[in-house]
Amino acid sequence: MPEAPRHSVIGFYADVDSLIHALELAKREGLGEVRTISPVPLAEAQRILGGKPSPVRYFTLGGGFFGFLVGWALTIGSVEHYPLIVGAKPIVSLTPFGVVAYICTILFGALFTVLGMLINARLPDVKVGRGYDPRLTGNRFGLQVICGREQVEAIQDKLMDAGAEEVKYVVV
Amino acid sequence: MSRETGVDRYTLNYSNIDVDLVRTMQPAGKLYYTVLVILAAIAGWGGYAWSVQLRLGLGVAGITWPVGWGFYITTFVFWVGIAHSGTLISAVLFLFRVRWRSPIYRSAEAVTVFAVMTAGLFPLIHMGRPWVAYWLMPYPQMGGLFPNFRSPLVWDVFAISTYLTVSVLFFVTGMAPDLAIVRDRTVGWRNKVYGLLAQGWQGTDRQWKHYTAAYVFLAALATPLVISVHSIVSWDFAMSIIPGWHTAIFPPYFVAGAIHSGLAMVLLIVIPMRRIFNLQPYITGEHLANMSKMLIFTGLILGYAYGIEFFIAWYSNNVYERSLFFYRAFGDYAWALWLLVACNVLGPSLFVFRRVRHSIPAIVAISVFVNVGMFFERFVIIVTSLGHSFDPFTWKVYVPRWPEVSILAGSFAWFFLLFLIFAKLFPVVSMWEVKEQLPLPRKEDTHA
Numbered sequence: 001m002p003e004a005p006r007h008s009v010i011g012f013y014a015d016v017d018s019l020i021h022a023l024e025l026a027k028r029e030g031l032g033e034v035r036t037i038s039p040v041p042l043a044e045a046q047r048i049l050g051g052k053p054s055p056v057r058y059f060t061l062g063g064g065f066f067g068f069l070v071g072w073a074l075t076i077g078s079v080e081h082y083p084l085i086v087g088a089k090p091i092v093s094l095t096p097f098g099v100v101a102y103i104c105t106i107l108f109g110a111l112f113t114v115l116g117m118l119i120n121a122r123l124p125d126v127k128v129g130r131g132y133d134p135r136l137t138g139n140r141f142g143l144q145v146i147c148g149r150e151q152v153e154a155i156q157d158k159l160m161d162a163g164a165e166e167v168k169y170v171v172v
Numbered sequence: 173m174s175r176e177t178g179v180d181r182y183t184l185n186y187s188n189i190d191v192d193l194v195r196t197m198q199p200a201g202k203l204y205y206t207v208l209v210i211l212a213a214i215a216g217w218g219g220y221a222w223s224v225q226l227r228l229g230l231g232v233a234g235i236t237w238p239v240g241w242g243f244y245i246t247t248f249v250f251w252v253g254i255a256h257s258g259t260l261i262s263a264v265l266f267l268f269r270v271r272w273r274s275p276i277y278r279s280a281e282a283v284t285v286f287a288v289m290t291a292g293l294f295p296l297i298h299m300g301r302p303w304v305a306y307w308l309m310p311y312p313q314m315g316g317l318f319p320n321f322r323s324p325l326v327w328d329v330f331a332i333s334t335y336l337t338v339s340v341l342f343f344v345t346g347m348a349p350d351l352a353i354v355r356d357r358t359v360g361w362r363n364k365v366y367g368l369l370a371q372g373w374q375g376t377d378r379q380w381k382h383y384t385a386a387y388v389f390l391a392a393l394a395t396p397l398v399i400s401v402h403s404i405v406s407w408d409f410a411m412s413i414i415p416g417w418h419t420a421i422f423p424p425y426f427v428a429g430a431i432h433s434g435l436a437m438v439l440l441i442v443i444p445m446r447r448i449f450n451l452q453p454y455i456t457g458e459h460l461a462n463m464s465k466m467l468i469f470t471g472l473i474l475g476y477a478y479g480i481e482f483f484i485a486w487y488s489n490n491v492y493e494r495s496l497f498f499y500r501a502f503g504d505y506a507w508a509l510w511l512l513v514a515c516n517v518l519g520p521s522l523f524v525f526r527r528v529r530h531s532i533p534a535i536v537a538i539s540v541f542v543n544v545g546m547f548f549e550r551f552v553i554i555v556t557s558l559g560h561s562f563d564p565f566t567w568k569v570y571v572p573r574w575p576e577v578s579i580l581a582g583s584f585a586w587f588f589l590l591f592l593i594f595a596k597l598f599p600v601v602s603m604w605e606v607k608e609q610l611p612l613p614r615k616e617d618t619h620a
Contacts, residue, residue: 125372134356
């Protein structure tokens with residue numbers, strides 16, 4: 001069943017101060033679900049929006065740990081499967097196998113990090129066309145407030161009062 | 173922008189960054205295609221030489237007992253080394269919050285990816301039978317026999333393939349916000365292609381939050397790779413008992429050498445690029461001077477390593493080690509040793525003079541010397557040790573033959589060809605990171 005369309009208002013700001021002012025206002029007055037859209041990461045906006053730190057770090061840790069196990073399992077498993085003494089070394093040679101385990105730690109840590117980023121950032125995002133404005137990767141900062149249809153006009157006014165250059169009604 | 177980056181002398185702002193850098197991707201002129209065709213022809217010649225070797229066998233190359241590793245392995249180590257500066261600039265300098273890395277790291281990362289791709293060809297070429305290359309990979313097969321994980325050569329397969337994977341991930345992830353900018357400033361098929369590559373990036377707070385977190389962790393994972401990959405490459409040699417190879421100094425020595433050659437290659441790429449694309453406001457003389465200073469540092473480490481190698485050989489009182497190092501300094505390849513010392517240590521030391529590190533011709537010349545020197549460093553290490561090991565009756569002088577020289581030339585052409593194609597298809601400077609280095613637009617700026 002298709003998702004019901006949601007209504008939103010995007011305010012466009014030429015400077016960060018106005019955006020932050022509008023964001024604080026939106027949070028303070030509980031205008032609705034808010035998100036910022038910007039050409040660069042904005043630490044100040046992240047602070048106001050709050051929320052927990054990115055869970056990507058758990059993916060990195062988990063991936064690294066998984067890779068570490070894979071490295072040992074691959075090396076020890078393979079020599080146990082076909083025990084052949086080479087170069088007078090023990091069948092399970094911990095030092096050289098540790099090199100492979102280290103490399104696998106890095107490899108899977110990196111793969112899981114990217115996976116964690118994609119999952120948490122909800123990428124790839126096929127719905128980019130809905131409500132998206134190309135100015136927001138360029139030189140403008142956006143504040144999007146998702147709200148009920150009846151609130152749209154009031155929120156448009158509030159965002160304009162907060163210094164928006166332009167406001168846009170978007171169905172997402 | 174801060175003085176540290178040097179970009180403050182120009183009026184960069186969010187708008188002209190997009191315009192300037194998307195402009196570098198506009199359809200190219202005749203010169204571009206002429207260079208492209210020349211490089212493709214040289215790469216093709218290298219490919220032809222390889223095809224001759226495949227048809228007639230490894231006998232067409234100069235490598236034969238006792239010098240079983242010649243130009244191919246030398247070139248492999250050379251290209252792996254070239255790759256290192258990219259990760260150093262993109263990951264290590266990122267973690268250290270070095271601001272001047274922003275305009276150059278994208279090119280440096282491209283150098284990493286293409287250099288590893290080039291390096292990866294050489295073990296296949298050296299094998300003689302590339303169609304059985306998959307034997308190097310661990311896969312369950314009927315005999316139940318896996319690769320020998322105690323061998324540094326197998327570590328190398330893992331290290332290089334991991335390095336390529338992590339470098340590509342870092343490269344592609346770092347580009348997503350820029351691809352979105354390109355998507356938003358192009359039309360037609362370009363808009364569709366870049367839209368696909370940008371994966372729907374919009375720059376929302378959610379995306380930035382997880383993206384910046386992932387970027388830090390990828391940098392943190394790539395950083396130990398800078399050290400470990402070339403350490404493992406050095407163990408290809410140091411784990412053996414061959415005189416001149418079996419030494420504990422090899423890992424740091426190889427890592428310093430790798431960064432040395434890589435920095436020189438990045439300079440050689442960045443200098444013409446900034447001129448052709450008019451990127452002087454982005455990649456300033458200060459950026460080039462900073463990289464030149466790093467070359468002084470790595471050159472000094474190498475000078476120390478070269479000296480200590482000879483000292484250890486003398487101090488060990490081992491007849492084989494002493495004989496080998498005497499041979500390196502005064503034997504058949506003595507010219508190569510003294511050339512590499514001049515190119516790798518003496519040349520970059522000229523950068524202590526401000527005038528030299530601010531002179532483009534001098535930087536280009538010294539960077540060329542460094543790359544020549546680093547190639548011959550690997551050549552001297554590999555060939556002299558094999559050709560002059562324990563038994564004098566096995567001593568031999570190795571001379572590369574035309575397929576080896578052709579494939580070497582082809583590898584350079586292949587590498588530059590890849591970069592040239594990249595430079596027209598993708599932003600060569602990270603737009604979002606350069607923007608991030610600028611002060612955020614404030615209310616007083618917009619109302620001024």
